[in-house]
Amino acid sequence: MWEDDPFGGMEQQALEELSEAVRDEEASQFRGRLPTLGEVLDEVGGAVAARRCSGLWVVDTSQLEGWERQHGGGAFDALMGRLAQGVEGVKGAPDVACVEASGGDTLVVFVMGDALIEEGALDAINERLLGAFDRAQMVVQQALERIALGSAMVLANASVDPRRQIYRAIRRARAEAQVGYHDQQRRRSRVVGHLIAQRKIRTLFQPVVRLADRRVEGFEALSRAEGGAAQRLGVHLFVAASRAELDGELDQACRALSLERRPEIGEEGKLFINCLPPTFYASNPELQALLESWRLARMRPDQLVFEVTEQITYEQFVRIMPTVRKLREEGYRFALDDVGTGAANLRLLAELEPDYIKMDLELTRGIARSERKRALAQYLQDLAKRSGAELIAEGIETFDDLEVLQQMGVALGQGYLLGEPREAEAWEGTVAQIMDTLES
Missing domain, CATH: 3.30.70.270 (Reverse transcriptase/Diguanylate cyclase domain)
Incomplete structure (x- = not known):
């Protein structure tokens, strides 16, 4: 729990000012x-x-x-x-x-x-x-x-x-x-509809790695359009689905496929799955079916991590919290996604009490060369510690950025340097490979 009000007074203002400074720096580069x-x-x-x-x-x-x-x-x-x-x-x-x-x-x-x-x-x-x-x-x-x-x-x-x-x-x-x-x-609307109906969706998994000892904490499930459909879309699958007003249908299909195709995560590993806010609306049968599938697979609640983006409306925030609190009581874990360069949402951070805070990949990329990015990342690291969460740095692609994040004490990382998104079968026996790559 928070020791003081995280969204009152200087706390919210300071975070917004740091985020704005990073956005200004990004703009000035171009x-x-x-x-x-x-x-x-x-x-x-x-x-x-x-x-x-x-x-x-x-x-x-x-x-x-x-x-x-x-x-x-x-x-x-x-x-x-x-x-x-x-x-x-x-x-x-x-x-x-x-x-x-x-x-x-x-x-x-x-x-x-x-x-x-x-x-x-x-x-x-x-x-x-x-x-x-x-x-x-x-x-x-x-x-x-x-x-x-x-x-x-x-x-x-x-x-x-x-x-x-x-x-x-x-x-x-x-x-x-x-x-x-x-x-x-x-x-694009026609292509997205066919993809969902025919389940022509690739499910990839990217490792979330502990930076201190290179241990794989778990895998995030990511969804992509298959082959030629991806070229016909020309944009990100979920962006096209949102424009076609099929994002809810796509979200549910991808989540089901993520559980069905998941890699072997062992007794301590975790599966991170992305969820749109309606997932947690009251009496959602799709969520109940997902939880039942998880139980039938003899997986513990604390091995499933629901990722919630901070870019949600106040109305959505109010509607999801009863279900979120119930799931937390049952032992399921939560991550607050895309935190850093967007509009700060400390109220959601305080109410959600996430186990993980995922730092926006645009903040991670080039952090070794940017004093402003390091200042904002350090602020998020401090917020994570105070809220009892662990910070995950997304988008790690260079050893210089990795070294800076380690020096800051960031617990977990994700990115192409640590492991590209792959299908589940490709990850069999690769934990040692990740460690060898980073230590060489």
């Missing part, structure tokens, strides 16, 4: 990547007039207004910066990339030379551009789902100012992007 359209307009206009520019394509993020309101301007700036960085990586060498306006929401790439943007080219560009985000945090995945690409030709016409041709082409490309976006949403 600022100033691309020139504005005004800065390249004369150059590109001359290329159009000389028939050295035949077209353009745009990355339209205008659908992110609600996302920015929820997560803040700093998060939006960081996302735009990362997209700009991605655009530089996928455009042709002679092509000119820019942002439509300072502080704007559209990136523009002018295709230089006489090459035309062929049918299907944007799909390939989109796949390459978003592929760099495949291990990004969920909040970023939610933003990517709303991004649209479009293209337009720019043909030389001696009687028209090439600059106006450029502006008009950008408008046409944005209009095409929005039409394509809505078509894409319909396709």
